Amino acid sequence: MNNKDTPTVDIEKAIKNCYSTWGEVYYDEYYGDGAPYPPVHLNLIKSILNDAGSKRVLDAGCGPASMLRHFLQKGREIYGFDLTPEMVLEAKRVMGQLGVPESHVWEASVLNPSGYFCDSANDDKYDAIVSCGVFPHLREEDEIVAISNIYNSLMPGGLAIVEARNALFSLFALNRHTYEFFTEKLIPVEELRGFATNEENVKLEVALEQLKAQLRTDLPPIRKGKAGELGYDEVLSRLHNPLELERVFKEVGFQEVEVVFYHFHSLPPQFSGSIRNLFLQGSINMEENPRDWRGYFMASAFCVVAKK
Structure with a gap:
């Protein structure tokens, strides 16, 4: 999906459609015993919240309460919203069984400033906002809107914990993401084509094909939908440069960013199958x-942790 030309409303519609079949199975697939990699970010984020003494916590993009259900503890108020109705329905069910009021989970977009509060009569700000799995689905121009909304929904001294997929991991992955990063972010391909002679342009294309041949551009496989809907890799699902995203948080006004x-990889991911046990043990040790x-x-994901 072309995020530059596609309206936000169409992107959100596609995201809702993508996740509509995941409500009841998402948690088991990514947090359950059969998950391909342990949900190490859960303990990481829980420890950050606990160290900060966070008492009023919002999960912006909570899905089926995948993380929210683990944030529950005595003396802490927890809230969550998600873009996808099926995810919200499952989150309400899960949190209801844990004694959390149904009103603490609702449907909203991170781009809507009023969506950060479950009730217009109860707009007390939070001392921590977590957002995982959301920023890959935002256009670059919408990121600052979401970050500003998070900032404005926090009380002074409040903490933001925002997850993203690491674009710099592409340099280690040696797969199609590597080729895309080289040709779209590092090598000034269009600029070279602009001042190259005809002969040089032919040789440039040969060089790019040779580069491509050095990489496993067939990996990772494109993730398709479950029931005919667009899959994760068929909707807007961006990678982020941690250095650039950190800068945006500072520009919005966050401190101590x-x-x-x-999700470390002790070896490039193409080797994760042939020596899986060694790969997993080495990777988990790095966590x-x-x-x-x-x-x-060497990590495929990261969190920006920032204080207001």
């Missing part, structure tokens, strides 16, 4: 230090 990494500088390249 840092990046913490998770012990979410501030390891190697995370910029």
